[in-house]
């Protein structure tokens with residue numbers, strides 16, 4: 001995870017501000033009344049399912065799409081009327097969009113030549129960029145003579161060469177294999193720390209967003225479902241949809257039975273009662289969903305002492321075991337048929353063999369492990 | 376795969392590979408050798424109207440006599456008379472000028488076609504080819520009636536009050552250019568459209584993103600990437616226009632003749648087959664230069680894997 005981001009710019013003048021922006025295509029509203037501030041020097045990730053409007057949002061920032069409604073501010077200035085070639089924003093395209101007729105050097109220097117930078121400065125900047133993305137010695141190659149990973153670096157270098165105020169990255173790593181992708185993620189993070197440029201990255205890989213971003217905006221149907229740090233989004237999802245979209249989760253639907261200062265008691269539809277902490281302001285009688293992540297559930301094979309039965313404990317039979325190497329995911333069927341997922345870290349080798357199919361197990365979780373969701 | 380590990384080709388496969396070569400030998404090389412042979416002969420009033428005539432029944436001696444009688448006199452005639460030089464130059468001038476006009480007109484048309492909504496594009500392609508559905512000759516005759524003194528063009532110009540006196544369009548170089556540009560436009564537009572259609576839109580967005588205004592991106596990105604299309608369109612027009620006969624004959628004046636007309640005159644009016652053949656051989660040699668340039672360009676592109 002990244003070090004916490006400390007905003008240093010004026011809070012009223014963010015680097016990027018979407019102010020109730022709407023963009024419609026023939027029959028779809030790709031971006032719907034969306035408001036968002038992105039701070040200077042921040043690494044911001046847009047995460048969401050396919051077709052939710054992430055690319056459209058980015059393209060509006062780059063200037064390829066115009067907002068139908070709302071205002072789009074860059075460093076405090078309305079940029080609605082500024083054409084793409086005058087915006088201090090550069091984009092790394094999902095398809096890389098490298099110029100096939102130009103060499104690596106030609107591609108990277110393309111933007112610099114447009115602003116009529118003196119030749120010597122271009123040369124210096126080119127060398128700097130080649131070093132940055134570790135492509136020294138390849139500057140004479142044409143894009144078709146490069147590997148996928150090298151092309152991606154050229155695209156990155158080309159977008160960074162002009163030292164933009166904001167760098168937009170549309171699924172920059174989608175074409176890379178897992179290993180190279182992880183490596184590149186760390187490179188991008190290091191690069192962003194060093195250059196201190198505002199990065200806005202689009203991805204639909206949540207791990208990628210979690211690893212790289214200071215803050216994540218989770219999008220759905222053209223709206224932001226939640227904006228927050230990776231930990232906030234994961235540990236305090238604001239809705240059932242966000243909780244389900246990010247990571248794995250178990251839901252217990254029910255009604256608040258009793259509300260107190262230290263939390264609530266929720267009775268679910270099967271009559272089970274659960275305690276959840278830290279839920280100020282929820283009235284008794286409210287319909288809620290209790291969300292518990294699999295790794296926060298403790299799975300035991302021995303029955304807990306009946307007298308000292310801890311809160312939030314249920315029994316069930318193991319219905320399925322998924323062995324993932326680092327951890328095992330158990331699907332446990334409760335009496336009423338509800339399936340609860342619990343993950344267990346495989347700290348010991350062959351630990352997984354302790355628990356088998358149809359074994360009776362007990363599941364428990366702490367009151368503060370559960371999130372009470374009202375929507 | 377290296378040759379020694381390559382599986383033996385079957386007779387059928389060999390035949391398929393040989394087919395284009397057989398075609399070229401039968402319909403290009405053999406006629407060319409015949410024309411070349413005639414260009415080295417002399418005119419006589421006989422049937423056929425040239426000498427020597429190859430007589431294989433006379434055996435080896437006849438063959439030696441035949442080769443002995445060949446001469447390059449006709450080429451000396453071509454070099455000695457300005458008429459031929461002017462004809463070649465006229466052809467080059469008309470072809471160069473009309474190809475330039477075709478490119479200037481064809482590029483915006485092809486560009487607009489490639490930018491049109493996807494479902495409209497097939498219809499636009501058909502529209503470009505629509506003139507082919509009428510006979511070429513009829514279309515040129517139609518231009519004759521449009522361009523003649525009391526034709527449509529003058530009526531419109533007078534109607535608009537642009538000219539007082541009807542201008543004479545027919546039998547001028549302008550008429551030839553109009554006819555050529557009109558007739559060859561599809562040959563320019565279609566290759567241009569094909570390469571513009573393939574052009575990745577995101578490259579232009581990338582150019583804009585990097586600070587390049589639209590008109591500049593056209594020169595820096597579009598033109599280099601559609602260069603093969605431009606080359607194909609220009610050669611597809613330039614080469615046949617150089618040898619064009621019908622259009623200048625019907626629409627042009629009699630002051631200077633294009634090489635196609637000169638060739639026609641030598642062959643049909645003067646019955647001078649050797650000189651006509653020599654004109655054809657020289658013309659072919661002239662055309663080899665742009666074709667070879669085109670070949671070099673093509674093979675470079677194939678090497679670069681585009």
Ligand SMILES: Nc1ncnc2c1ncn2[C@@H]1O[C@H](COP(=O)(O)OP(=O)(O)OP(=O)(O)O)[C@@H](O)[C@H]1O
Pocket residue numbers: 025026028029030048049050051052053054055056057204
């Ligand atoms: N040029 C366009 N014309 C019509 N509809 C469009 C256009 N561009 C986007 N859309 C629609 O707008 C919606 C949002 O598209 P967008 O490309 O922003 O999604 P996305 O979040 O980037 O999806 P993905 O993760 O698949 O890339 C989609 O429903 C899409 O079909």
Ligand SMILES: [Mg+2]
Pocket residue numbers: 054055056
């Ligand atoms: Mg997208």
